[in-house]
Amino acid sequence: MIKTFTVDEQFSDMRIDRYIKKAIKDIPQGLIEKSLRNGRIKLNNKKVKSSQRVKIRDELTFYNLNFNEGVSKNKKFFQPTKTVIKSNERLIIENNENFVVINKDAGISVQGGTKSNKNLIDIFRNSKIFENTKPFSVHRLDKDTSGIFIIAKNRKTAQLLTSLFRLRRVHKSYLAICHGSIDSSKGVLKNILVRYDNKKKINENAETMFRVIDKNRYCSFVEMRPITGRKHQLRKQMLLLGHPIIGDSKYNLQNHINQNKNLMLHSSQIKFMINSKKFTFNAPLPVYFEKYLKVKRLRFKIF
Numbered sequence: 001m002i003k004t005f006t007v008d009e010q011f012s013d014m015r016i017d018r019y020i021k022k023a024i025k026d027i028p029q030g031l032i033e034k035s036l037r038n039g040r041i042k043l044n045n046k047k048v049k050s051s052q053r054v055k056i057r058d059e060l061t062f063y064n065l066n067f068n069e070g071v072s073k074n075k076k077f078f079q080p081t082k083t084v085i086k087s088n089e090r091l092i093i094e095n096n097e098n099f100v101v102i103n104k105d106a107g108i109s110v111q112g113g114t115k116s117n118k119n120l121i122d123i124f125r126n127s128k129i130f131e132n133t134k135p136f137s138v139h140r141l142d143k144d145t146s147g148i149f150i151i152a153k154n155r156k157t158a159q160l161l162t163s164l165f166r167l168r169r170v171h172k173s174y175l176a177i178c179h180g181s182i183d184s185s186k187g188v189l190k191n192i193l194v195r196y197d198n199k200k201k202i203n204e205n206a207e208t209m210f211r212v213i214d215k216n217r218y219c220s221f222v223e224m225r226p227i228t229g230r231k232h233q234l235r236k237q238m239l240l241l242g243h244p245i246i247g248d249s250k251y252n253l254q255n256h257i258n259q260n261k262n263l264m265l266h267s268s269q270i271k272f273m274i275n276s277k278k279f280t281f282n283a284p285l286p287v288y289f290e291k292y293l294k295v296k297r298l299r300f301k302i303f
Contacts, residue, residue, distance in 0.1 A: 147267025
């Protein structure tokens with residue numbers, strides 16, 4: 001059986017693997033890769049790689065492809081209770097016709113994965129706020145990081161916000177409590193961070209502006225403004241500086257005993273502009289974060 005799909009404007013310039021998952025069916029990445037290699041999926045009658053980007057009016061053809069191949073029958077999706085939905089709706093800072101801004105709790109993933117079932121996208125998919133649409137994730141925020149997170153309400157807004165993040169036109173501020181007394185009162189961190197795509201080693205330039213709000217001999221209260229957007233960027237850079245973020249069990253120094261269960265990293269502010277209209281959102285610190293500041297007698301002076 002042969003099925004053909006034509007790319008419309010809203011999916012233009014999207015990677016072919018992402019297009020398949022977004023516009024056709026969320027099938028496993030491995031099945032997509034395999035089908036592209038053996039010619040069971042072709043773009044304009046040609047074999048292409050998964051990184052190929054589709055254009056308006058491109059034709060994607062599937063040849064005798066079983067869409068359920070490789071899909072686990074035991075795969076379970078997170079089904080939130082009404083209590084969980086309501087508790088996350090109470091975290092909303094902004095709710096308009098195009099997007100929602102929430103002050104995310106620490107300990108919850110943005111999207112479901114192999115290590116985490118409970119996630120924001122599934123929670124809000126079941127919320128009345130998204131009754132006539134569905135939630136779109138437009139940026140990342142680590143599971144253990146609290147603070148501002150944006151969820152788009154429609155594909156057009158999702159594409160716009162994603163583009164703003166990619167073009168670095170979204171300005172974010174984070175607050176962190178780090179081990180030790182940082183010498184400089186402010187500066188710019190520039191590092192080459194290493195990550196792995198399967199076994200392939202990838203080096204990425206990372207840049208972050210920082211200022212020390214307050215400090216003592218034990219720790220430093222820091223504001224950070226990332227210029228680039230690498231995975232775990234702030235956590236890795238503070239480790240390289242020799243002042244890892246308190247509560248970070250992954251990026252830490254051997255001589256620092258991690259006695260704090262909370263990662264002291266909070267996405268506190270976000271700024272961007274859409275059609276000449278400026279948007280600024282601020283997220284209050286979690287209670288445990290404020291308590292830690294008081295215990296360490298650090299002054300709360302930010303904006």
